[in-house]
Amino acid sequence: MEYEFEEAIETSQTGDRAAITHACSTVSVFDTFNAARTAIIDQSDNIYTYETRYETDRILTRVYRCRSHERSEHRFKVKELRYQGVPTTYQLEDSGQHGAIGISVQRRGIKPLLVEEIDSLLRVGWGSSPASVYSVAQI
Numbered sequence: 001m002e003y004e005f006e007e008a009i010e011t012s013q014t015g016d017r018a019a020i021t022h023a024c025s026t027v028s029v030f031d032t033f034n035a036a037r038t039a040i041i042d043q044s045d046n047i048y049t050y051e052t053r054y055e056t057d058r059i060l061t062r063v064y065r066c067r068s069h070e071r072s073e074h075r076f077k078v079k080e081l082r083y084q085g086v087p088t089t090y091q092l093e094d095s096g097q098h099g100a101i102g103i104s105v106q107r108r109g110i111k112p113l114l115v116e117e118i119d120s121l122l123r124v125g126w127g128s129s130p131a132s133v134y135s136v137a138q139i
Helices: 015-020 033-043 112-123 130-137
Strands: 002-005 008-011 025-030 048-055 059-066 075-081 089-095
Touching: 025 033, 033 075, 033 089, 033 112
Parallel strands: none
Antiparallel strands: 002 008, 025 089, 048 059, 059 075, 075 089
């Protein structure tokens, strides 16, 4: 595919890129980011970790990659849709296939089901030290 820009010709390579790009399908739409993030856990027992993000003026997309399968191409995307005059919504999408071989992975960090509660405690001033937040996460 060729594009012309003021006397210069640029070639766009699509062969390899097209082979690894997967179409996304919408799973659901949520009112909060935490609800969308929790839905990833509800959808599957697999472990997903933050991979990357990309942003435009109206959309912020966070991508989570499956870590429970070797060479997994499965991803969940949480798209934050920000349009003027409309409440922000969070669209959960998935794409790709899981790898054929499952691997043992341990979940780390604060359990997503507790994030909202912990955030509200931090907003009111509870837990000024990391140790107090850690103790709540262990409950």
